[in-house]
Amino acid sequence: SYVLTQPPSVSVAPGKTARITCGGNNIGSKSVHWYQQKPGQAPVLVIYYDSDRPSGIPERFSGSNSGNTATLTISRVEAGDEADYYCQVWDSSSDHPKVFGGGTKLTVL
């Protein structure tokens, strides 16, 4: 089945830009979604279809997807962005179609 690989952790200073990657075989041919999860809370969709933002998600959150890597970019990082972030794809060729990455802990220094 399809595998998504994320770095376990990313650290960034407030006001800087954080980039969280999600690697997968030819992931650029799939739609990638990103979720933010804060401690004790349910995940929240922050990016869908590679780069679209749901209503209510700040413009500081953006996404891209090409080749074997999708990237979630958080600009002007704030302390409140500290959370776990998960990528997810839908592998339509599989009978296990919904695949999550292992998650990345974003630490704001």
Added chain:
Amino acid sequence: QVQLVESGGGLVKPGGSLRLSCAASGFTFSDYYMSWIRQAPGKGLEWVSYISSSGSTIYYADSVKGRFTISRDNAKNSLYLQMNSLRAEDTAVYYCARDGPLYGESDYWGQGTLVTVSS
């Protein structure tokens, strides 16, 4: 507003059974695909099962296939997960989520219900 409320979690012995429910409101439930997703303590998200809007298409993760059964009652705006032959490794918070029809994005999640499998 969209609301998903899970219930039915609790403590169960290995080999036991549990039925989770997810009550949906604020949207036309019968129009949407739904998923169960779980998270073991301190671990990442793991997709468990998926059901199409009509219930005609169902998928399971290998880890639960043959033991768990997903179902829905569109008249009652409810999603279910029947869990049999439970194992310690099934211990997790179980979330229900509303899915998009094409690419499986989960745009709304419930607050989760904790299932603990222990003797």
